[in-house]
Amino acid sequence: MKIGLEIHVQLPTKSKMFCSCPTTDAPAPNTHVCPTCLGMPGSRPVLNRKVLEYGIMLAKLLGCRVADTTWFSRKTYFYPDMSKSVQITQYDNPVGEGGSYKMASGKVIRITRIHVEEDPGKTKRVGDLSSLVDYNRSGIPLAEIVTEPDLSTPAEAREFLKQLIADIRHVIDLPSDGERSIRCDCNISVGKERCEVKNVTGLKNVERALTYEVLRQTKILKSGGKIERETRRFDEEKGVTISVRKKEFEADYGYIDEPDLGIYDIRELAASIRIKESPQNRASRIASQYGIEPKMAKQLVSTSMGLADLFEEVAGKYDPQTAIKWVGGPITANWKAMEENGRSPEAVVGIIDRFTSGEITDSECTMEIRSAMTGESMESIQTASGGLEDLINAFLDENPEVVNDYRKNDKAINRVIGTVMKSSGGRYSSAEVVETAKRLVESRLRSQT
């Protein structure tokens, strides 16, 4: 099975791609419009340079060759939601070509190209006989990322998209409500011929649409039928794909160069753009650079880039083991509470410093970190954690075999956690229980050896 995706991402510019209309949510249909995005005769596009910058950033994220010169093309468009009836897109010399993207699983997905183009407006059906068109979206910049057919299953396609979108969001500061503004055309072939499911919105629907296609195509092949090359659409409610047009009616887009816009030499611009490290790349780098478990690296990065920053700071200042112990332990455990309380982690490095110089003990360090991060007083933490530590120690005293079991299989700790969670009746958060149990078991283990 082969799956390739064409992913459309709205770029977070303040104004539209070829005019100065805002890209923010409009108060009413057809209010964020002007002669240019309405395609009025005599109006003309003027390129928003920021679009090329975002295009270059994404090309770099995806390891593409960034073009020296890039330009735009006109593509015939067949529906009333594009005011000019042609779309300004890129055909020859797109911003980036020939890249690759490494998934967390290690699998590499080749990227064919990335280009920038304008979004059409929206058509809304009213009643049986008429439709309304809203051009507020018309001219919002999009990046289209085209992959080679390197994905093997619908689930993998979803995982790929999930990681890619997280990376894109981080690199170009895409707002997190941008999920809906990501649309996919999905190409899939179970046998030889491929079908394209157009304009699927959201990760879950991509997987659903592809899964349906796998079943549909497999069924046809099993019964001795032939898959026809065609374009289909996905019905979200019914969860099925529906044929839109057959190959012989495939569109001929009649591309020509866009004569109103010039040729852009983007060598200097591209050289000046440094992109932020994507979460995916950062997790792999942290894992290999500090020799920690990939799982932990991934957890650090996915919890927060700030947590990953702290990890690197501590690992650099002391050593990776100290960073694993403190950043991977109590700091990770308290991160969410810290964010919820609107606090910052700036004090924790000083606390770790006092621990490494022997000023404070292991458990004092843990409590101080928690106090600094959550704002709870030391007294209440001492009482609470004293209570928690007592509970765990009591359990371990009664069940000393757990410590030995843990040496062989770290899942043994789940017995401690389960029992304490139950007996404490939810007084402690699970993160807290896990962290304390691990710390106490490990300290017993160390004193044994």
Add this chain to the structure above:
Amino acid sequence: MRYSLEQLRSANARYGMFHAMADTVEGDFQFSAKDNLTSKGMETCAGSRILEGYVPAFDATAISKIKAAGGTLVGKTNMDEFGFGTFSANSGFEIPRNPYDTDRACGGSSGGSACAAAVFEGHVSLGVSTGGSICCPASFCGVYGIAPTYGRVSRYGLIDYGNSLDKIGPISADAKDLRKFTYMIAGKDPKDPTSCVQPDGFGEDRPVRRVAVPKEGVEGLSQDVADAFEKALSKLDSLGIETETVDMPTLKYAMPAYYVLATSEASTNLARYVGMRYGRQDGDLSLKFDDYFSDVRSRCFGDEAKRRILLGTYTRMAGFRDRYYAKALQVRQAIIADYKRVFSDFDAVLAPTMPFVAPKFEDISKMSALDSYKADYLTVPANIAGTPHMSVPCGYDPDGMPIGMQFVTDHWNENLLFSTAELWQENFTARRPEVVM
């Protein structure tokens, strides 16, 4: 000279130069503009029925600059639909009539503009040239007209024919107006990025000294045109301007390349006219969208517009694109290189503007589409190269019909043309038409 609304209307009844006209014409400085330049509050149709009723929300930059200089826009001039023609006979509205003989055409596609410039004294009209649409009517109507370098004048507000070819320029009976009005409307305009690459100046300011006459430019001329051009050459000689015959072998490819590029672009530009957002919106709403717009387009586009949409759609089809569209882009580069080669030795290239004088309407109706396309073979090369070019009146045939010649200079060198036109005007006796109002 200032004309009253009655005089303008009366002239229009006889010559048919205007499509829309102003309701009031106060001010001494009157001008008109081709109907494919948008005018705020004044109907703009680009000669097409499909835009009937379209009143733009904004002025074209060229129009707003003249207004800012105190100009009063008195009317929008008749033209071939979207600029598709050589005689203004492909207008969806009225066809302008030649001031020297109203049975004859004004040329095209800026026919109404050249007509207005010939009829009204001291009147300047803005024309637009894609393949010769300023020089051709200027020549047929015995006036001066210039198409400046591509990109010199902002195209903001120009209803597109072929965006990579369209140029706006003034037409006037007075050579001095070419300089004055080109300076007025030129300049970088952030609303049209292609205008922003122009240099500040207009080049060396003196008449041309050495002029190349391409062999290819004196072939296929009518006897009257050939004779008048011959005389003009001796006159140039007497003014100290040297002429020499040269070979420009690429010129013969200009025509096919032009029609490929112009129609390819035109077919995309005209895609937006679906009877939905502006102009005609009177289709049958019970039809499906595809049928609705096909119906409006079938009814409202003229034959020539349909022909060029079909041609242009064909030349950019998958499988043909490389053979036609991409090839034409290469030909354009070869022609530009040929001009550059000549300009390394000469100030200008010169040939008659049109191979014959303004034809009679009855003869035009007998011409095939190809015959009229071919009539542009002298004006198309400079247009495809984007080089500035100017038609000046240079003689009259035995019936008194004007004959023009066309100077072409290197990119951004309009001053050579202005100075040459001014010198020529001092030494050439122009005949005014007998205007009846």
